[in-house]
Amino acid sequence: MEKLNYKDIYPKHVIELYKNPSNFGSLENSNFEATEHNSICGDEITVQIIVKDRKIINAKFSGSGCILSTVVASLLIEKIKGMKIKDIKNLDKDDIKKLFGARINSTRIKCALLPLEAIKKALK
Amino acid sequence: MxxxxxxxxxxxxxxxxxxxxxxxxxxDNAATSQRPKQVIKAIIDFYEKDNANVERGFYTLAERAMIKYNNAREIIASFINSSPEEIIFTKNTTESLNLLSYTLSSVISKEKDEIVLTEMEHHSNLVPWQQFAKKNKMKLKIIKIKEDFTLDMKDAEQKITNKTAILSFTSVSNVLGTINPIKKLVELGKSHGAITIVDAAQSISSIKTDVKKLDCDFLAFSSHKMLGPTGMGILYGKKEILEKMPPFNFGGGMIKKVKWGSAEWTELPEKFEAGTQNIAGAIGLGEAIRYLEKIxxxxxxxxxxxxxxxxxxxxxxxxxxxxxxxxxxxxxxxxxxxxxxxxxxxxxxxxxxxxxxxxxxxxxxxxxxxxxxxxxxxxxxxxxxxxxxxxxxxxxxxxxxxxxxxx
Structure with a gap:
């Protein structure tokens, strides 16, 4: 059984990224877009993506969310820039955990997966 | 202080x-309370010293289990001033309310086609009635709350009418903490001939509940929000209405006589308690009530x-x-x-x-x-x-x- 401890769950860089998220905003000339909700926590995220030759040229996200969904969205968008659509489709929970770096409480994994779901929905 | x-x-x-x-x-006591050692001990004692099924065995152990089990029902009944046969064991408030939503259609009069709830309801007192309304082609009406987070009683007076078949409401909002005027709402419902149901999950451990004084038809609560064990809930119902309602679940313990093609139901409250019940849960809840009443x-x-x-x-x-x-x-x-x-x-x-x-x-x-x-x-x-x-x-x-x- 996992032992409960009351240590800091979010490292400084996570908090900084939450306060000033990168890749936040909108893209005028995007050709792919989707919005995804998490009805449990009320989070909503919209992603806009520019794709050329089946590759991601640029992407941005907007909406309101918690630390997890905001920070993962910032990091994930950075990661997918330059990636091929078919490779993005293979990204999963483990990739998100690795990307976030800090521990994700098992009760909140859905928040962390919301940006990936939105991106996959947009590229469908 | x-x-x-x-x-x-x-x-x-x-x-x-x-x-x-x-x-x-x-x-987070409104989600689930913690349990005092007295409750935990009562449950351990039962399993270690008296464990047997109830109403089925004729040996000493079964008798001891039965005495403890019946005693628990009596403690629970006297806690809300009802008689033991009006106390039905369920697994929680949600199941108590579902039991009603599955069995009440047979006792409401045909000309009534509205169900009244409040904006404060927990999903457990909303979704069952939503589904009930769909199935029985009835209308759902919701009493509004005011800006000060209390219930709008003027709106209640308008929405509760002679068309109201069921008035079901929470005694205390699990979000706002608001204590509703329980007695007034029941009176309003009764004056229009509605079946009145109180979801008492959030009030049961701090507001004295007397079902005779309240005169509500049904009242539901959970053991786990009042220092008792999880998996144990109560539905209080007025005897004369419970007797008219069909059983909720079928099986062992709820029958008087069974033939290959038919069955007769037993008396209250067992008519609504098919299968082996949460015996330790009932005993634990009885102990929790003793603890609460002591304070x-x-x-x-x-x-x-x-x-x-x-x-x-x-x-x-x-x-x-x-x-x-x-x-x-x-x-x-x-x-x-x-x-x-x-x-x-x-x-x-x-x-x-x-x-x-x-x-x-x-x-x-x-x-x-x-x-x-x-x-x-x-x-x-x-x-x-x-x-x-x-x-x-x-x-x-x-x-x-x-x-x-x-x-």
Whole structure:
């Protein structure tokens, strides 16, 4: 059984990224877009993506969310820039955990997966 | 204040959870309470000394189990001033309300086609009636709340009419803490010939419930929100209505006579209790009631009110604090809030760093959150007899730090 401890769950860089998220905003000339909700926590995220030759040229996200969904969205968008659509489709929970770096409480994994779901929905 | 703390610290020693989690500040009592050692011991004692099935064996052990089990039902019945045959064992409030939604259609008159609820309902007192209304082609009407987070009784008077078949409402909002005018609502429902149902899950451990005085037709509550074990719930119902209703589940224990092609039902309350029941759960709940009554419900309400008054004052000192509570005189020990735009799930995760356990999110009341304009939900604290003023200080200090960190 996992032992409960009351240590800091979010490292400084996570908090900084939450306060000033990168890749936040909108893209005028995007050709792919989707919005995804998490009805449990009320989070909503919209992603806009520019794709050329089946590759991601640029992407941005907007909406309101918690630390997890905001920070993962910032990091994930950075990661997918330059990636091929078919490779993005293979990204999963483990990739998100690795990307976030800090521990994700098992009760909140859905928040962390919301940006990936939105991106996959947009590229469908 | 000093008196409060002294009692709380003494009572805290009864709860083993705090021995095993030294720095825990438990402020999520409205989700589920903690259990005192007396309740845990009663359950262990039953399993270790008296365990047998009830109503089935003719040996000494079975008799001892039966005596304890029946005794528990009597304790529960006398706690709300009903007779034991009107106490039906279920697994929780949700199942009690579902039992009604599956069996009530046979006792409501054909010309009545409306069900009235309030905007404060927990999903467990909304979704069953939503489905009931769809199935029986009835209309759902919802009594509004006012800006001060209390129920709009003028709206109640308009919505409860001669068409009202069922009036089902919560005694205390699990989000706002608001204590509803239970007696007045029941009277209003009765005056129009409606079946009246009270969801007492959030009031049962701090507000004295007397079903005879209230005169409601049904009342539901859960053991786990009143220091008792999980998996145990109660449905009180008036005998004359219960007798007219069909059983909810079929099987062993609820029959008088069975042939290959037909069956006859047994008497109340077993008619509604098919299969082996949660015997240890009933005994545990009986012990929890004994424990609550020893402290006294009035004293519990006073302890929780003092904590609520203090917490509201301290929370209001924090900038950008939005509080959804009608004031400690009109509520139980439940306070929901939002700290600026910080997501409640983040507030809860960050409070956890300090060992503070709170609820965060929609609290099973999504339509109410939408009405309040907060789809992300709230952070909710809820008190019990072991909480202290120092714990509230620690909470508000932690909230100030979270705000400084994230804003």
């Amino acid at each position: 000093r008196m409060n703390n002294k009692i709380a610290k003494k009572l805290k020693k009864d709860f083993p959870i705090f021995k095993n989690n030294k720095n825990l500040i438990y402020l 006294g419900l009035k004293n519990i309400a006073d302890l929780e009110r003092n904590l609520t008054t203090y917490a509201l004052k301290k929370l209001r000192e924090i900038p950008e604090m939005n509080i959804y509570n009608p004031g400690s005189e009109k509520s139980t020990g439940i306070i929901s809030f939002n700290l600026g735009k910080i997501h409640p799930h983040d507030v809860s995760s960050l409070l956890n760093e300090k060992g503070i356990a709170v609820r965060a999110g929609h609290c099973c009341a999504m339509p109410l959150m939408k009405k309040l304009g907060i789809p992300q939900g709230v952070t909710r604290i809820s008190f019990s007899i072991f909480n202290t003023f120092e714990e509230i200080d620690k909470l508000t200090d932690a909230l100030k730090k979270i705000r400084n960190k994230l804003e």
